[in-house]
Amino acid sequence: MPEVDINERVKYLEEWMARTDFWADKQKAQEVIRELRELKAQKEGVTALGRSGAIMTIFSGAGGDDAEDFSRMLLEMYFKFFKRRGLEWRVLHENQNDHGGYRNITLEISNPTLHPPLFKGRVGEGSGPYGILKNESGVHR
Known part of the structure; x- marks a missing residue:
């Protein structure tokens, strides 16, 4: 996913998490949190350098x-x-x-x-x- 798309998706997910009904569906909320973590890790380059010695x-x-x-x-x-x-x-x-x-x-x-x-x-x-x-x-x- 291009970095621009990652930034937009992160922004969208963070806005979603700010909603008052975010925890109404706990399974969906956990999926959103997991996706946000993965996107932030990808954005920070964890997959490239983070796996190095x-x-x-x-x-x-x-x-x-x-x-x-x-x-x-x-x-x-x-x-x-x-x-x-x-x-x-x-x-x-x-x-x-x-x-x-x-x-x-x-x-x-x-x-x-x-x-x-x-x-x-x-x-x-x-x-x-x-x-x-x-x-x-x-x-x-």
């Missing part, structure tokens, strides 16, 4: 051993997340301190089986590592 780098900033220890804890959290989601990872580069913390570490994350969806029923259904992690960024202060 990802490269993630964690840097510890100013703060010495404490910041590097936090990087280690963050990394452990991500490893548990990856394991629960059936993702695989490998370390591309690491710079570890004497206490087990990381000054920086770079990972490659992949999904060996994209066929069951990772987040069934959500926008980006069947997303790969990039689709899941693309919004992960920030600084801990």
Whole structure:
């Protein structure tokens, strides 16, 4: 479906959802919501890039051993997340301190089986590592 048609269809479905009788037919309402999710995912390019692997780098900033220890804890959290989601990872580069913390570490994350969806029923259904992690960024202060 061309992007113009997708935008028009999304607008139409959103207007439909704003109607007061939208939930009168629950099955139809769920179909509309499902279609809207699929169209928005298609519009955002989830089907193309979202299924790709990802490269993630964690840097510890100013703060010495404490910041590097936090990087280690963050990394452990991500490893548990990856394991629960059936993702695989490998370390591309690491710079570890004497206490087990990381000054920086770079990972490659992949999904060996994209066929069951990772987040069934959500926008980006069947997303790969990039689709899941693309919004992960920030600084801990």
